[in-house]
Amino acid sequence: MSPVGVEFIVSVYNFCSPELKAPRADASSSPAELKISSEFLVAAEEGVLSLLVVGSVLLTLSQRDVFWTLTLYKSSNYEKLSSFSRVSGVVHNDAEGKMGRRRRPALICVLSSDATPPCSSSTSSSEATLSDGHVRLEPVLFKLLFGIDVALAKSPVILCGLPDGCLCFLPLRLPGSRLRVLRSLEQPVVFVGASAPGQCLVAVGEQGRVVLIKTDKEGGGHKTVFIEGCVPAPVMCGCVDKNTLYYSTGSDLLLLDLSEGSTAREGQERDEETRSKTDAALQSPTSLNVCRIVALAVSACNTAVELLGLCVRGQLQRITLPVGREDATLSKVPSTQGGRSVRDLLSAIGDVCERASVLKSAIKSKNQILQHLNQVLNISFLLTASTHSEEQLPIQQKPIRCHARTGWSRLLQEDSLNLTCVLDNSSPYVLERGWTLSVALFPLSCPPSEGGESSSAHFSFPFHNLHPGQTFEVSLPLAAAGDASFPMTVSCSLIFSLTSLLGEEAADLAGLQSSCVSLPLNTLTVDWLHALQVNSPTATPEKVTSQTSNPTDAIQDFLMSRQIRGSGRAEGGGERADQYSASVRVSAQLLRDTLLLKSSDLDPQGPKLAPQNVCLSLLDWLLSEGAGGVTTGRQGDKVALCSSGIHARGPNGHAVKLTAKEVNVGEESTGKEESPTTVEVQVQSSSIAAVCGLHHAVLRRVQTLLQRAPASTKSVQSLGLRRSLQRAERLLQEIQQSRISVAFGMGASTGQMTRTLLSVYRELRENPLLIM
């Protein structure tokens, strides 16, 4: 036995439990829908908030604008009998109404306990008392509250507690009766009830005001006393069993003893005493530690007090309190110990399950976040380590890297160059939610027209889980035709933001919003070669037209072909002054060693390649090989390579010609020696920008080739070295001369000087040194 005689059991029924669901599987997914046709319409009334059936009468309490209307219907044929209206004291704010949560008024029927039950069909009066659910009041209290006429007529009285705080009553069977106010609580009435012997009428307001209405014998006659008190608020619901008021505040279920004060009737002093006791009881309700109850009812049970509570989450709880309530004067027990032990006991039972599930989910989410964070840290370490040792690790061996592919696409008759960036995760870690691939594009050198300001573009691509071995591909516009400056640097990095890790919790912290980790991956370069649009050089205008399947492109193609032919003629004629060219000479041996060795793995005929093939394979390699992790996505390469020359269009739309041919550049005087074969790559275009860009690109490529070349093939030879030296000296003189003239500010204008520099440049480019 526990020291304090309060024990109770909370039984829980979950409305959503699978056992209670309908047996059919399809029905369980959604609640069953019942169609109710209009013939079942009882009363087409707006704003009905409460209902009550008293005998043969159906009562509805409705709110329309500022009026509370109590309407009576005959419950046999729903004929409207009469209605009573009252102006609401406080008009509630519309926001509440719009929220859809209107407070429901309390509506009960009160009878004098000496009156016969209103239901004529009831068999025995005692049973009806229990079953009809109407409240019985002591005759004296009844008469005092509602008047002698009501008592004489044995009329039931309707009591309604309105959300404007008024406690109103209406004698049901008195001719000419009106809805009158019994008391105002000045706060929304939540509950109206009476103790079981009928000695006390209770009304509870939402903000915790409790009004007990009792009789008091004073000077021989009875009179009504209103005892007011305040209990912890907010009161959600309540019910009365015998002499105890149970009410829920949402966070707790409390009980209040109503019996005190009504038993003693000896005299004035005693009354004062009991009243103060009642006040004290009102001050200190006893907690039962059951939370989240939104509706309460007393279930009929003889042995113990049994309450049925409906939980916020739809659970029906049965709360059983034992009968032996003689020692349950616990509102009087002053020792905190008793209260605490009860508290402990109750909290142990309480709603542990509910609390535990909340905790469990919190722990689970924390674990997930930690795991996530672990992955993030691993990846960060990996990437920072690789940046430190970047020199050692080539791009291909980085665990997480980006490579790219360029491709021309035509949209709305406009060509544009797209870059497809592929993030390759070959690390053992998973890139989880929260990572973002950030790609920054900026030109290696900015065109003078933009005033030195770098025009860079940034792209971010958030992605979800990227597992080891998986790739993530994004596509971004590089440039529309004609408005980009190549070469372009593509710098890739991974960004992780803390916000995504913490989810909703981070939303509250303003500081967290911008906090993120940025890890650089690798940098790619897109050069002129990547951006070339290769045309088939043999294609006649007719062929071009016939090849294009889309007729809308025909004119464009035609114009293009005309342009190519035009430039070809200019080249052929050699008359055009603005036909620029530059060339790069590479030793054929070097090429053979590098290119052919490389391709021998794939091609068995590799070693026996003819010299012609060296040129072709060089061009092929230049155009298709992924230099610096960027490949071109051209399709018609094979067609383009059928001759040693390639006609193409640069990104700025100018036609360019790329040719590779084997030349002999041995010095005439050293004819005895076996002159090494050399492959010359020549770039020709009417646009100097194109020539420069392509030249730069070709050189870059050849540079990588040199890195790959086996060291043994290098032999020092003086091939045409002297001639080259002479030329270089002459050029140096020219430059110096022009510099002097500029320094003295005489003679040459800036345009003249530019021309001089250009001619120097051209001469340098047209007669390159041989790359061995």
Next chain:
Amino acid sequence: MSNKMYQTHSLLDIWIQENNELVNKWKQQEGGDALSRHPSQNQTHLRLCSSEFNKLLRKIQGIPPLADHTQLELTVVYNACVCSMAQSQFSEAQLLLQQATERVLQMTGDDPVASDPTGFWRTVLKSVGNTALTPCVLSLLCLQWAIWLSTCQLKTIQEFQDELFSVFETLSTGVWDEGRREPRGKSSDIPLLVMDPRRLVELLQICTLIAQGAERLSEGRSSEALSGLQSAFSLPAPRTLIAYTHLLSGSCLAHMSRPQMALQCYRKALETDSQCVCALYQSMLIYRQLGNTQAEIQALRLLHSTLTLPSATEPALAGTHLLSPSLLLCSRSLSSLLSVPSALSVLHNLALNCVLHGRLSEGVEYYLDLLAALHSEDQHGVHAEGPPLPRLPELYLQAGAALLMARRPADCMALCDEVITTTLELLPEKVVLEEPEEECEAETKALSAGGEDEKVRMLLWAGAAYLLQGHCYTHLKDWKPAVTHYTRCFNLLVKVRFKKRGLQPQIPSADVVGKQGTDLCILQRLKGLSLAGRGISFTQTDQLREALRDLQLSMQALPECAGAGLWCGEVLWRLGRRREAAACWEKTWSFTPQPSVESLSVYLQEPQSGPLLDSMELRRRIQELGPTSSA
């Protein structure tokens, strides 16, 4: 161009079709099962119709007014207005009318100059002239008339009366049909109306006459009202309204102090419409005024049976479902004329009248019916106009007194017991009765909820119940309990302290006489009657000293109490004080019974059933004593 014409025409046709479909749907619903259906369902249907018409109207008014469309537009406005008004949304209807007429003016190119409604309508009528549109505009004017009538703007109607009544002429002479047939041949092309304007204008005319009559009557211009009503008798109208005209004429005549002619009118009203209970009620009032109690009782009985009969709802005239006369007749002066007290109140009046005028057994039955009705489950606090029913304890006591008069003392005692058990616990130890202030007497009576007043009243009811029980025992010649009950009554009454303004509360002395009907008067009367009763009981048990004391006190409290005076003489006579006895008798006879006694409750009147003294015998005794007395 032709293509455009075709399009507009087809649009017009679509709209006409839509309107006609709505009207037909409404008529079908209305005609089908309007009576069997729930009124709220009808309301829902009405609301639906109204919104459909409004939607259609918005579509039509979306384009600038065209002569071609106007007839359709005005028809739809008419339909929408009727639907709005049927839902008592008069301001909405007014707005629709206003907009429509303004569009008509816009189309004809006239400016709406006049700001007052009558001037405005005159402009509209003038600008339309005598074109095909006239019937449409006239039907809208009818609606305006209806709005004026139902919002009690009788003055405006008065100003515009000539035009309005000429509308009636115009519409009833068939301009309507011609005007509508003119533009199109096929009947399907004519936009339909939910309510025939001709029926409406008939209804409006008689309702206007009735409302004006009621208004004039309430202003005291009876003869003027009467002449106005005379013209309404012959109008084509539902029976109910014709009965109203007769009723109003009767009321006018009653005001002009011609009760017999008024009765004739009321009879005519009843003959026209048997459901016209107000005519019955008014004739009852006339009979009461004339003092014809038998006729009054008869009228009350008829009135009661008519009120308790299930009211057979007369099927409304075809085509007037939407705008009922009750919607048009809502002036306060008329409703006060038409008001009838509740069935219970009538029943109480009937019972009381029967008891007061000697039809005891009948009266008792009515009282018992009344009590049964009050206890029945079908009683649902129906609130009706007219005089309220007396308080329930009062009714119990009246019924008890009636039962005693009908020599049913046991039943009387049971009723009194009920009153006593109900009040006993609430009776105060002492209570102060304040002298009511002259001017606010009525108000204090009205404010019955006041605590102290209610206590006094309860005490008086309990006292009266004891008094009646004493009477019962006296009637049964059971003197001992009779004395006990009279004593209980008296003991209750002395708890009341009377407080004059500016004085301390005190037990009212015998010579304090309250005004008729006040609590003080009732208190004194109860004291006198209880003392007299006890005195008489003592005389029967030969306790002459006690008898003499009580009877003398009784005579002080209630000098006009005949029983006390006579019995006091008798006691004196028995005690051998014959001269005093003779003087006492003479004095008692000299009091003429006051007419005010009639107005008192039955239970406060002197019992008729106690031991009686033969006046002839007493006079003989005085004769015998004669010489000495004269000396």
